[in-house]
Amino acid sequence: MAAASESVLLRFGNEVAKQPTLFSGPMKSRFLGVPVTSGAISWAGRKRQVDSRLRLAGVRAVAEAARVQSLSGQEPNFGMAIDTVAEEVLRGEGFSGMRKTKLVCTIGPACCSLLELERLAAGGMNVARLNMCHNSRDWHRDVIAKIKKLNEQKGFSVSVMIDTEGSQIHVVDHGAPSSLKAEEGSVWVFTSQKFEGSRPFTVRANFEGFSQGIMVGDELVIDGGMASFVVVEKMGDDLRCKCTDPGLLLPRAKMSFWRNGKLSYHGLPTLSKKDWEDIDFGVSEGIDFIAVSFVSDADSIKQLKNYLSTSSSNRSVKVLAKVETLESLQNLEEIVEASDGIMVARGDLGVEVPIEQIPTVQEEITRICRQLNKPVIIASQLLESMIEYPTPTRAEVADVTEVVRQYADALMLSGESAIGSNGQKAVSVLKMVSSRMELWTREEHQQASALYSYKKLGASLADRIAEAICNSAVEMANNLGVDAIFVYTKHGEMASLLSRNRPNPPIFAFTNDRSVRMGLNLQWGVIPVLVDNLSEDMEANVLKTTQLLKTKGMVKRGCSVLVVSDIFSTSATPNAFQSIKMITIS
Numbered sequence: 093m094a095a096a097s098e099s100v101l102l103r104f105g106n107e108v109a110k111q112p113t114l115f116s117g118p119m120k121s122r123f124l125g126v127p128v129t130s131g132a133i134s135w136a137g138r139k140r141q142v143d144s145r146l147r148l149a150g151v152r153a154v155a156e157a158a159r160v161q162s163l164s165g166q167e168p169n170f171g172m173a174i175d176t177v178a179e180e181v182l183r184g185e186g187f188s189g190m191r192k193t194k195l196v197c198t199i200g201p202a203c204c205s206l207l208e209l210e211r212l213a214a215g216g217m218n219v220a221r222l223n224m225c226h227n228s229r230d231w232h233r234d235v236i237a238k239i240k241k242l243n244e245q246k247g248f249s250v251s252v253m254i255d256t257e258g259s260q261i262h263v264v265d266h267g268a269p270s271s272l273k274a275e276e277g278s279v280w281v282f283t284s285q286k287f288e289g290s291r292p293f294t295v296r297a298n299f300e301g302f303s304q305g306i307m308v309g310d311e312l313v314i315d316g317g318m319a320s321f322v323v324v325e326k327m328g329d330d331l332r333c334k335c336t337d338p339g340l341l342l343p344r345a346k347m348s349f350w351r352n353g354k355l356s357y358h359g360l361p362t363l364s365k366k367d368w369e370d371i372d373f374g375v376s377e378g379i380d381f382i383a384v385s386f387v388s389d390a391d392s393i394k395q396l397k398n399y400l401s402t403s404s405s406n407r408s409v410k411v412l413a414k415v416e417t418l419e420s421l422q423n424l425e426e427i428v429e430a431s432d433g434i435m436v437a438r439g440d441l442g443v444e445v446p447i448e449q450i451p452t453v454q455e456e457i458t459r460i461c462r463q464l465n466k467p468v469i470i471a472s473q474l475l476e477s478m479i480e481y482p483t484p485t486r487a488e489v490a491d492v493t494e495v496v497r498q499y500a501d502a503l504m505l506s507g508e509s510a511i512g513s514n515g516q517k518a519v520s521v522l523k524m525v526s527s528r529m530e531l532w533t534r535e536e537h538q539q540a541s542a543l544y545s546y547k548k549l550g551a552s553l554a555d556r557i558a559e560a561i562c563n564s565a566v567e568m569a570n571n572l573g574v575d576a577i578f579v580y581t582k583h584g585e586m587a588s589l590l591s592r593n594r595p596n597p598p599i600f601a602f603t604n605d606r607s608v609r610m611g612l613n614l615q616w617g618v619i620p621v622l623v624d625n626l627s628e629d630m631e632a633n634v635l636k637t638t639q640l641l642k643t644k645g646m647v648k649r650g651c652s653v654l655v656v657s658d659i660f661s662t663s664a665t666p667n668a669f670q671s672i673k674m675i676t677i678s
């Protein structure tokens with residue numbers, strides 16, 4: 093078959109079967125009936141198109157709302173399911189229009205109706221986060237059902253994440269419906285006792301043993317520095333504290349105790365009884381991710397993964413560790429290794445880590461996650477002002493830009509989508525800002541830095557063959573200026589390894605496993621595509637998928653595609669075939 097002249101087939105076992113390579117001579121053939129010609133399209137050729145797209149972009153929630161309407165009533169896909177938003181972008185703008193950075197939105201009262209959820213999905217939400225701290229299980233069940241309905245009926249591919257409440261000492265009542273000022277020198281009682289109504293200068297904590305081990309002279313810090321107190325007296329389990337640094341007490345404000353500049357640990361388990369019940373609930377509702385709060389070491393993650401893997405229906409749920417404590421920073425590498433991904437929970441992290449250190453800590457976590465090939469979400473206060481205002485501050489835009497420059501996999505909205513009045517606009521801003529930065533890094537220094545970074549990344553993972561193939565594939569894809577990378581993958585591993593190299597072109601990951609598809613939704617630059625069946629015959633897979641994409645108007649003449657596969661042959665030879673192939677669609 094002529095197409096073989098365009099492939100590098102790599103067989104790992106006793107021998108390496110060398111085929112005529114990609115670079116040997118003119119390429120013009122038919123690939124199992126699909127006309128295939130040679131010739132890569134340069135990146136620069138698409139610049140004008142993308143530029144005009146970005147010029148047209150903006151804060152346009154109204155336009156998104158109109159798009160929701162037009163997406164309604166679309167015919168279901170047969171044979172292949174690709175997210176309806178990705179499909180639209182492909183038809184309209186081609187491969188270069190695909191956004192790489194993923195978007196996570198926290199769902200709350202402001203966006204829990206079917207229409208609001210549909211607008212967020214149409215706007216580009218890849219993962220919906222449900223924080224189990226808030227609201228009832230019935231409320232969460234209803235939201236999950238709505239998201240699943242939208243996926244099924246409107247062709248979206250939005251994954252669902254639950255976020256455990258975890259064990260943390262916080263305020264449950266401070267005697268006011270909203271914030272209350274603590275003046276310097278004022279004396280307050282902190283208690284866990286329940287009482288009717290509210291008492292002046294009395295704050296109720298959520299946890300009975302909150303004062304265990306606390307001594308007179310210890311410092312009580314509210315919300316990482318919003319206000320500070322010194323413990324002046326212990327009265328049974330209650331603490332009498334004097335305000336040393338005036339500030340605001342907010343509902344659910346976090347409380348941390350310090351002695352001689354060191355944090356006192358409360359010793360509560362990472363996963364409480366309620367968390368385990370929420371996990372069982374989430375799994376039974378078919379969620380895709382569990383984000384575990386207040387992880388201190390790898391043990392709780394291992395315990396949860398073990399629990400999920402021993403229960404037959406739960407194998408596919410991915411476990412993310414939230415990095416939000418000093419302890420988690422001390423055990424960072426083992427936590428990243430043990431988990432399926434990380435959330436940098438900057439809100440709570442800022443309670444234990446001085447805020448001026450958060451930017452460097454964030455960059456380091458992002459680097460380690462990429463090194464160890466785990467997706468990383470950057471969360472909290474990305475566009476905080478948009479909870480109230482329709483436009484972001486310049487500083488917020490700079491923060492989001494920096495996250496994208498650091499190549500984090502995903503950006504997360506919290507209150508902006510959950511309780512804010514501008515949730516869709518906030519999604520549009522994230523989309524616009526990330527598209528701009530992605531374009532800039534590609535244009536200005538991607539070639540050099542990608543080459544540099546993949547060499548730095550190299551040889552650090554367990555499957556060094558797959559890692560080497562993906563590193564090389566991305567180098568080829570960037571050097572040849574291909575329009576897309578197609579990867580055929582049963583478990584998502586190769587898609588993830590390709591993503592780790594942050595290639596210029598988007599990665600289309602074809603899989604026949606629904607949970608792999610939903611799990612890849614967090615991975616930078618990966619567009620997961622569910623196909624009916626992946627055969628061991630790679631040429632048949634390529635033919636089937638490219639034909640379907642062509643029929644649906646999603647690929648155009650002249651598109652050059654680098655094809656990578658990790659489909660293992662079970663017959664004839666025990667050796668695995670992993671391949672890189674170049675095709676051009678005509």
Ligand SMILES: Nc1ncnc2c1ncn2[C@@H]1O[C@H](COP(=O)(O)OP(=O)(O)OP(=O)(O)O)[C@@H](O)[C@H]1O
Nearest residue numbers: 198199200201223225226227439440506507510511
């Ligand atoms: N399901 C919900 N129901 C009601 N309010 C919610 C819900 N989810 C979020 N919120 C509101 O949105 C705000 C932001 O939510 P988010 O979960 O991101 O932050 P959080 O409450 O500080 O918790 P965490 O520290 O775990 O992130 C919350 O303070 C809460 O007021």
Ligand SMILES: CC(=O)C(=O)O
Nearest residue numbers: 437438439440471472
């Ligand atoms: C997201 C979260 O839990 C935090 O930032 O604390």
